[in-house]
Amino acid sequence: MKRIILSAAALLVAANVAQASEQIHIVGSSTVYPFSSYVAEELGATTKFKTPIVESTGSGGGMKLFCAGNGMDTPDITNASRRMKDKEYATCQKNGVKYITEVVVGYDGIALAQSKDAAPMNLTRKQILLAVAAEVPNKEGTALVANPYHFWDEIDASLPHRKITFYGPPTSSGTRDAFEDLTMKAVAKHMDVYTNLYKADKKANKKYKKFHEIRQDGVYVPSGENDNLIVQKLTKDTEALGIFGYSYLAENADRIAAATVAGIAPSPTAVQDGSYKLSRSLYFYIKKSHMDKVPGMKEYINLFTSEQMIGDGGACTEIGLIALPEAMRAQYRAQAANLTNMKPEDLKKK
Amino acid sequence: MSQPEIFTDARMRKRMRADKRFKFYGFAAIALALAFLVFFFVDIIGKGLPAFQQAEIQVEVHYSDATMNNYNNGVDRQYKSLVSKTWLRHIPNQMRDHPELMGQNRVEWVLAENRVDQFLKGHEGHRLKEKYQKLINQMQEDGTVRLVFNSGFFTKGDSKLPENAGILASAIGSIFVLLLTMLFAVPIGVMTAIYLEEFAPDNRLTQIIEVNINNLAAIPSILYGLLGLAIFINFMGVPRSSALVGGLTLALMTLPVIIIATRAALRAVPDSIREAAYGLGASKLQVTWHHVLPLAMPGILTGSIIGLAQAMGETAPLLIVGMMAYIPEAPDSIFEATTVLPAQIYTWSSESLRAFEERTAAGIMILLAVLLTLNAVAVKFRNRSENTW
Numbered sequence: 001m002k003r004i005i006l007s008a009a010a011l012l013v014a015a016n017v018a019q020a021s022e023q024i025h026i027v028g029s030s031t032v033y034p035f036s037s038y039v040a041e042e043l044g045a046t047t048k049f050k051t052p053i054v055e056s057t058g059s060g061g062g063m064k065l066f067c068a069g070n071g072m073d074t075p076d077i078t079n080a081s082r083r084m085k086d087k088e089y090a091t092c093q094k095n096g097v098k099y100i101t102e103v104v105v106g107y108d109g110i111a112l113a114q115s116k117d118a119a120p121m122n123l124t125r126k127q128i129l130l131a132v133a134a135e136v137p138n139k140e141g142t143a144l145v146a147n148p149y150h151f152w153d154e155i156d157a158s159l160p161h162r163k164i165t166f167y168g169p170p171t172s173s174g175t176r177d178a179f180e181d182l183t184m185k186a187v188a189k190h191m192d193v194y195t196n197l198y199k200a201d202k203k204a205n206k207k208y209k210k211f212h213e214i215r216q217d218g219v220y221v222p223s224g225e226n227d228n229l230i231v232q233k234l235t236k237d238t239e240a241l242g243i244f245g246y247s248y249l250a251e252n253a254d255r256i257a258a259a260t261v262a263g264i265a266p267s268p269t270a271v272q273d274g275s276y277k278l279s280r281s282l283y284f285y286i287k288k289s290h291m292d293k294v295p296g297m298k299e300y301i302n303l304f305t306s307e308q309m310i311g312d313g314g315a316c317t318e319i320g321l322i323a324l325p326e327a328m329r330a331q332y333r334a335q336a337a338n339l340t341n342m343k344p345e346d347l348k349k350k
Numbered sequence: 351m352s353q354p355e356i357f358t359d360a361r362m363r364k365r366m367r368a369d370k371r372f373k374f375y376g377f378a379a380i381a382l383a384l385a386f387l388v389f390f391f392v393d394i395i396g397k398g399l400p401a402f403q404q405a406e407i408q409v410e411v412h413y414s415d416a417t418m419n420n421y422n423n424g425v426d427r428q429y430k431s432l433v434s435k436t437w438l439r440h441i442p443n444q445m446r447d448h449p450e451l452m453g454q455n456r457v458e459w460v461l462a463e464n465r466v467d468q469f470l471k472g473h474e475g476h477r478l479k480e481k482y483q484k485l486i487n488q489m490q491e492d493g494t495v496r497l498v499f500n501s502g503f504f505t506k507g508d509s510k511l512p513e514n515a516g517i518l519a520s521a522i523g524s525i526f527v528l529l530l531t532m533l534f535a536v537p538i539g540v541m542t543a544i545y546l547e548e549f550a551p552d553n554r555l556t557q558i559i560e561v562n563i564n565n566l567a568a569i570p571s572i573l574y575g576l577l578g579l580a581i582f583i584n585f586m587g588v589p590r591s592s593a594l595v596g597g598l599t600l601a602l603m604t605l606p607v608i609i610i611a612t613r614a615a616l617r618a619v620p621d622s623i624r625e626a627a628y629g630l631g632a633s634k635l636q637v638t639w640h641h642v643l644p645l646a647m648p649g650i651l652t653g654s655i656i657g658l659a660q661a662m663g664e665t666a667p668l669l670i671v672g673m674m675a676y677i678p679e680a681p682d683s684i685f686e687a688t689t690v691l692p693a694q695i696y697t698w699s700s701e702s703l704r705a706f707e708e709r710t711a712a713g714i715m716i717l718l719a720v721l722l723t724l725n726a727v728a729v730k731f732r733n734r735s736e737n738t739w
Contacts, residue, residue: 025687034702037676038510044678046421046439053591053687055675073589226700228707247702254475315435319510320702 022072024052024294028062028079029174030225031108031245032282035316036079039304042315049296059174066285067092076290076297080283081108081174086347099288102342103301104332105310107322109246109266110179110278112259113231115238119160121259125277128183128261130155131164132220134213137193144193147215167230168243170222179243182278185210231256246271246279247320271322279322288339305333394718398711404500404513405462405470407432407489411441413451418442425460432482434461436514459496464512464705470497475704503712507678508694512705515698517713522680523593523673523688524662530597530684531604531661536654538601539608546609547616548638567606574603575670583671591672591687599667604657611653615646648731655728659721665692691717 026036033056044051057065059080066078067088084102092100112128114121123131130136131152135144152159169176188194188211197208207213214220223230227244231252234242241259246266249258258265261278270276284304291297303309309316312323323329409429416423424441425433437460445451466486468476478486489495507519550556578599582588588595619642627637643650668674674693681688689697695713698706 023687033676034510040676041510041678042439045436046442051678053675053677055591055672057672073587227702228700245702251477251702251704252475253477 022294023050024077024296024300025075026052026054026077026079026284027057027065027075028055028077028284029059029081029282030056031081031174032079032105032284034247034319035105035282035309035321036284036304038316038319039300039309042309043296043300043303047296047299049299052296052300058172063088063091066287067095067097069095070097070287070289072290072293074287076287076294077300078285080285081178081280083281083283084285084342084347086344089342089344089347097287097289099339100342101286101288101336101339102346103284103286103305103336104281104324104328105284105304105321106282106316106324107271107279108178108282109249109271109276109322110175110182110280111242111244111246111249111266112261112278113234113242113244113249113256114240114259115234116255116257118238118257120257121160121241122261122263123159123259124262125183125187127152127155127159129187132166132214133184133188133211134215135211137191141193144197147217147219150219163239164219165237165240166220166243167223167233167237167240168220169227169230170224173225175227175243175245178280179278180212180214182280184212184214186277188212245320246322250320268317268322272325282321285342286336286339288341291339301336305329305336394711394714397708398713398715400471400473401503401708401712402500403471403497404502405467406459406496406498407462407466408457408459408494408496409433411456411458411460413441413445413454413456415452418445428485431479432463432466432486434463434511434513436509436511437461459498461502461513462495464703466495467513468705470495473704473708477704503709507680508676508689508697509678510676510701512701512703512709515706515709517691517694517716519678519680520689520691520694521716523596523677524690526593526681526684526688527596527600527690528658528662530593531600532654532658534598534601535604535608535657535661539605539654539657540612540650542605543609543612543616544638544643547613548634548642563606563609567610570666571603571664572666572670574599575667577602578667578671589685589687591675591677591689592685593681593688594684595671596668596673596688596690597684599671600661600664603664603667604661607657607660608650608654611657612646612650615649615653616642618649619645648734652728652731655724655731659724659728662690662724663692663717663721665690665696668693691720 024040026040028036033054037054040052040054043049055075059082062075062078062080063084066075068074084100089100092098112123130147131149133147136147136149137143138145149155150164151161152164153161168179189209194208194211197205202209223233223242227248230242230244231248234240235255242256249256249266261276264270264276266276266278271279286297286301306314307329308314310321310323311317311329312326314321314323317323324332407429409425409432411424414423421438421441422430424438430438462470465476465478466482469478469483469486470490486495502514503516505518506514506516509515546556546560578595582595582598583590588598623641623645624637627641632640665674668690672687673689674696675687675689676697677687677689691713695710695717698710698713
């Protein structure tokens with residue numbers, strides 16, 4: 001026993017002497033994580049810098065850690081699969097994180113996919129809304145009722161008589177937020193039957209401004225953060241549709257196929273030109289006050305924005321990132337190299 | 351000869367049938383549990399075994415200025431997509447370390463890309479392009495493709511490219527974390543148990559403490575993560591993701607298990623031994639330290655090992671303190687960021703590249719082997735402790 005205690009003390013003292021050496025610490029979105037960590041690995045393997053640590057905390061969690069202050073124990077960079085919010089920018093400012101540079105690295109497509117054995121499916125965003133929303137307009141379109149649909153042909157006679165089942169991410173997931181934003185909110189905010197309720201009582205009916213509540217009667221099955229599990233479920237349940245990131249679709253092309261949205265299948269070109277609607281931009285944010293304190297920051301940022309990584313056919317696009325159009329890549333590369341400050345008014349305009 | 355009346359009685363037969371059914375239920379339960387276990391092992395081992403082999407291809411490597419500037423020039427164009435990027439990108443570094451290589455063209459066995467690897471192992475969904483499939487088939491005939499033992503799996507850290515991913519960094523991380531857990535949890539747990547069992551008076555307060563310790567053992571482990579985040583990171587300023595914070599958090603989790611096991615072991619030491627020692631004039635310290643503790647030691651060790659094995663397989667609390675991250679390098683000190691085996695398995699399981707599937711299963715096999723070893727050691731101690739007084 002004495003020996004154990006002694007060696008414990010010795011270990012602690014030894015550890016105290018070897019202070020933690022500085023390396024880049026990155027947090028944020030689990031969607032950006034594979035690309036960010038790939039760049040980190042490349043930096044560690046090809047330069048003398050230590051491999052940066054990349055932690056997948058989710059976009060919101062990353063912002064919280066990033067904006068906590070300027071201390072060296074706070075992250076240097078945060079990844080996000082959505083833009084920084086006004087509120088988060090304000091928190092950053094309040095905590096002294098004054099100068100931030102915003103960089104867009106590419107797009108992420110959200111795929112609606114099904115088993116390869118299933119007949120091809122084409123849906124509009126409105127049909128998707130009617131299939132997954134907790135409340136939908138009644139037949140006359142005058143009021144909202146709890147979602148009665150269980151077969152696709154009940155929504156639209158042109159659709160097949162097929163059971164509606166969705167395997168999708170749980171509420172904690174950024175992919176779920178994006179799915180809600182891109183299909184449900186985008187459609188519901190233009191539908192009077194929802195927005196009239198909001199206008200009637202802005203406080204009590206706030207959720208109807210951009211309705212995005214997913215039904216909980218077993219039609220939408222939250223299937224965990226692990227997209228591989230959803231892919232596996234789709235191979236078993238040929239009637240179901242799955243919701244997950246584009247990279248998993250590409251990697252599992254032998255077992256699953258995409259459903260088209262408004263006639264467009266998800267592909268890098270369709271996302272780039274904006275014709276495939278279920279896509280979003282991927283960001284990272286740089287804490288400028290750490291630039292000269294943490295070795296390798298500049299190199300990491302340059303590497304991440306390089307053609308070799310995020311250009312057409314770059315290493316990140318091989319693992320599922322969808323490249324930005326060339327002009328935008330150049331713009332963000334310049335922005336990253338000059339460390340252009342982010343301005344609060346940037347966040348206001350949509 | 352007719353049967354005695356008692357065996358032919360209808361009620362008796364009914365009772366005996368019920369008896370047999372009861373036995374069958376028990377047997378069926380065990381069979382079902384075993385079937386699950388066998389299914390799990392067959393599935394994991396079937397998936398994981400291929401990961402212990404890795405494809406290599408034989409190509410001519412050009413150590414030239416062109417390669418120095420762009421590592422993609424290291425091999426002929428047609429082979430570029432077959433060779434692992436992780437191998438290509440380290441050529442310039444190697445040339446810097448060995449200047450004599452400059453200007454040479456050497457035929458070498460090099461690490462193959464994961465798609466080639468998956469294609470060779472006959473996995474569906476390998477996604478190797480058709481023209482490369484033909485090339486690989488051709489190379490197979492020439493004997494310039496081979497599957498060798500995947501030593502990299504044991505000597506490398508995490509990587510985003512499956513052919514380069516290994517468990518070394520996370521295994522070292524696990525050892526660090528486990529050592530720290532042991533250093534904190536065992537002395538504190540054993541001392542607590544000794545105090546409660548040998549010294550503490552039996553009053554309301556100790557009863558409350560006892561009930562709470564038993565409750566703590568049953569708390570979902572993620573709560574310990576939140577506790578660790580609040581106390582160690584936010585309040586005490588221990589670096590996030592470090593082995594220290596992981597060890598401390600897991601120590602909190604393991605404490606109740608160790609305390610309960612130690613108390614049971616101490617209680618199993620018969621009072622006659624204590625009384626004999628007191629009778630010879632030994633003090634309380636001497637009785638505990640010289641007689642009770644050595645006799646209870648096997649039981650204490652068993653409890654501690656089981657507690658530590660539980661800590662070793664734990665992921666939930668470590669997620670909260672930031673250890674579920676991409677950390678490819680093994681830590682040099684307990685303040686440096688590190689990851690652990692179960693966390694590594696978890697990260698691999700959510701990777702999109704298909705070749706990670708077999709690495710995940712292989713990681714699980716390694717973890718299971720370590721846990722089985724730990725449990726076997728615990729069982730051995732338990733058998734040794736079966737003293738009769």
